[in-house]
Amino acid sequence: xxxxxxxxxxxxxxxxxxxxxxxxxxxxxxxxxxxxxxxxxxxxxxxxxxxxxxxxxxxxxxxxxxxxxxxxxxxxxxxxxxxxxxxxxxxxxxxxxxxxxxxxxxxxxxxxxxxxxxxxxxxxxxxxxxxxxxxxxxxxxxxxxxxxxxxxxxxxxxxxxxxxxxxxxxxxxxxxxxxxxxxxxxxxxxxxxxxxxxxxxxxxxxxx
Numbered sequence: 018x019x020x021x022x023x024x025x026x027x028x029x030x031x032x033x034x035x036x037x038x039x040x041x042x043x044x045x046x047x048x049x050x051x052x053x054x055x056x057x058x059x060x061x062x063x064x065x066x067x068x069x070x071x072x073x074x075x076x077x078x079x080x081x082x083x084x085x086x087x088x089x090x091x092x093x094x095x096x097x098x099x100x101x102x103x104x105x106x107x108x109x110x111x112x113x114x115x116x117x118x119x120x121x122x123x124x125x126x127x128x129x130x131x132x133x134x135x136x137x138x139x140x141x142x143x144x145x146x147x148x149x150x151x152x153x154x155x156x157x158x159x160x161x162x163x164x165x166x167x168x169x170x171x172x173x174x175x176x177x178x179x180x181x182x183x184x185x186x187x188x189x190x191x192x193x194x195x196x197x198x199x200x201x202x203x204x205x206x207x208x209x210x211x212x213x214x215x216x217x218x219x220x221x222x223x224x225x
Contacts, residue, residue, distance in 0.1 A: 033136040035135070036095060037131075038090065038132065040129050043126055044166055056122075060116065061088060061126070064109065064116055068109035072100060080092040092150075095132050109128065113126065125166070129157035129162075130153075131149060131150075133148070133150075135149060
């Protein structure tokens with residue numbers, strides 16, 4: 018009997034703690050001139066912070082936070098994930114609507130939310146690096162989300178202006194539309210509010 022050595026078998030190690038993860042990214046940022054890149058980054062950071070505060074999440078500890086220039090991402094205690102889905106997504110939409118209504122450079126965002134084991138190593142290059150974090154960014158960049166964002170290009174400015182004109186300063190956002198596609202959660206175009214729960218390859222009948 019021939020015994021073949023086992024190849025590619027690694028030793029087990031303790032599972033790192035689970036974190037909720039959220040990432041946002043601006044549409045069309047690569048087409049902007051350099052002079053507009055820094056203001057966009059600042060706008061995204063400010064809008065996200067205001068939305069977190071409005072959602073009651075202003076004091077949540079943000080781990081392995083990264084600013085990508087045209088977006089940002091961070092991890093948090095996984096018990097806060099339901100609040101990231103709601104009310105944070107709605108608050109983010111409401112703040113973007115108000116910003117875009119009076120802006121010459123409207124911002125359109127995709128957002129993804131995920132949860133999984135992530136190692137912490139503050140100050141080290143490996144901090145927050147794990148498969149689940151990569152999965153969250155793949156979800157953010159997924160083709161179904163990008164496609165739906167492209168499909169709403171024409172109606173976004175007009176709809177954002179109309180919605181913002183009817184939203185009181187401290188009110189929530191307009192009604193949401195849901196689409197089910199694969200696994201995880203992606204919120205796209207926080208100007209017209211398409212929320213994508215990536216769980217199964219099917220689409221809600223009410224989604225247009």
